[in-house]
Amino acid sequence: MSLALTAEERATAAGNDGAAMAMRIVADAARLMGADRLIPIQSAHIDGALYHGDSGTHFAEKLVAGGARVVVRSTLNVGALDLMGCSRVRLEEPARGMARRMMEAYRTLGCEATWTCAPYQAGHRPEKGSDVAWGESNAVVFCNSVLGARTNRYGDFLDIACAIAGRAPDYGLHQPENRLARVVFDVSALPSWLLGAEIAWPVLGSLYGRQVGEAVGVVSGIDVQPGEDSLKAFGAAAASTGAVGLFHIAGVTPEAPDLGSALGGAEPDEVIAVTPAMFADAKARLSTAERPARIDAVAIGSPHLSADELARLEALIAGRKLAVPLYACTGRHVLAGLNALRRTALENAGVVLVADTCVVVTPILPDLDGGVLMTNSGKFAQYAPGNTGYAVLYGSLEECVNSAALGKPMLTEIPR
Structure with missing residues (x-):
């Protein structure tokens, strides 16, 4: 399958400026992913502004020098500095200066200085069914699962390239057939009081991530309505222990009004029946300190x-x-x-x-x-x-x- 670019996309990619560089990055990524086209996106959330080394700063500044600007709404994930001055960051020079330059470069590119890993709680909430290009694992899974927008897990620095190009590769979770659940994660054996407790959702998320991996699953057996913070905690933990980009909860999330809809009417490939013992084991795994006498x-x-x-x-x-x-x-x-x-x-x-x-x-x-x-x-x-x-x-x-x-x-x- 070969990638077909529109005349406009080819013309942009043929240039010598920052926009051309971004379009070529997106097109090359699309070829690697086996996509046959690029699709327009409505927004982006950029994870690439977190300093991990000088190369990231130089990359962002090269885009700036080339006159690149984002063409869709683009919020920024956390950086390496607390620019609000609330806390003392022990990042020393020259890394501190490079981190600040990197954060400033992304603002110059036209990104919103949100600096949060929860942009969906800061007003960035794309519509259900819209295509976006989001980075940051918890933001990706929330965007797909709770908001019902469509994004893959866009990493550094493909996220900013998509924001500048206004395009993303058409593959993976952008395609409706890839959003159907194949695994059922049944929690009906857990007591209702536990499912209604704050402590349950990070634990269930960590267990879900390990059990489901990169597959799309649907949680069944929920008889309480979890709030948005609980869904946030579940998705973040699931994306940390597994390559989860999308989950469904039957009767809760927008693409799963019921179990059958989440599965697209098909039989699941696997049913994982969660027991109280599995929950207890998952909770224990979240602690690495063994019976500490103190906390610091x-x-x-x-x-x-x-x-x-x-x-x-x-x-x-x-x-x-x-x-x-x-x-x-x-x-x-x-x-x-x-x-x-x-x-x-x-x-x-x-x-x-x-x-x-x-x-x-x-x-x-x-x-x-x-x-x-x-x-x-x-x-x-x-x-x-x-x-x-x-x-x-x-x-x-x-x-x-x-x-x-x-x-x-x-x-x-x-x-x-």
Whole structure:
């Protein structure tokens, strides 16, 4: 199958400027993926502005020098610096300067300085059925699953190339037939009270990702309506433990009004019956710290905390002074709604607000041998040991706050 470009696309690719470079990157990617055409996109979410080395900065600046500009709405994922000045990033020069140059280059390209991994909670919500090009694994899975827009997992730096070209390869999850579920993930054996609990969704997501991998699955047996934050937590954990780009939940997500619709009327290739024992094992796997006597820090907000989650954090602290720092990672769109009185109360309690970035992708946590980090995030739990050097202890948000107040684990056993 050969790629057929339109006359307009060929003309753009034949140029010598930044737009031509972007179009050639998209076309070459399409050929590698076996796509026969490019399709117009309505928006992009750019993950490539996070500094991983000088080459990324030079790439972005080359696009700028070539006069490239995005032609669709393009929001930005987290960078390597907290430009809001909430927290101290321990990134030293020259890396710090290169990271700042990289972030500035993406703004010059016309991207919105959102700096959040939850753009869907900052007003970027493409319509169901629309084609977009999003990066950042949790944003991709939320966009596909909860919003019903269509995107593949666009990595650095294909995401910005698509935004500049206004095109994406027509393959994978852009095509309706590839969005049908092939695996049923049946949670009907779990009690309703558990499915209604905040702690359940990161655990179920991590289990789903390991069991389903890169396949499209549908969760069945849900008799409670999970809120958007629960769906966010599920998708983020699933995308961290497996290459999940799309999930369905029967009766909840837009392309799955019922189980049969999610499967397209076909029989599933596999049915995974989730048992309480499987859930307990998945929860245990999220912790790498073995019976720690203390914790050194708490980190929440991966994906970034919503306004509702931040308000819940405030209610749980309830005037207490925390014994260890609690890092609350969120977007500047949430901070904008936090008045000075509320912010001061949080910071006086021992909360370290982190904006524009998070503690797992840039050095903010103290460099501590044998440190123990507690979190309620399945995504943090997956990545923190390798990225921060801290062992991880997983718990609910309430358990995290109670543990931070005492400086030691305060966990509640879940009945089997």
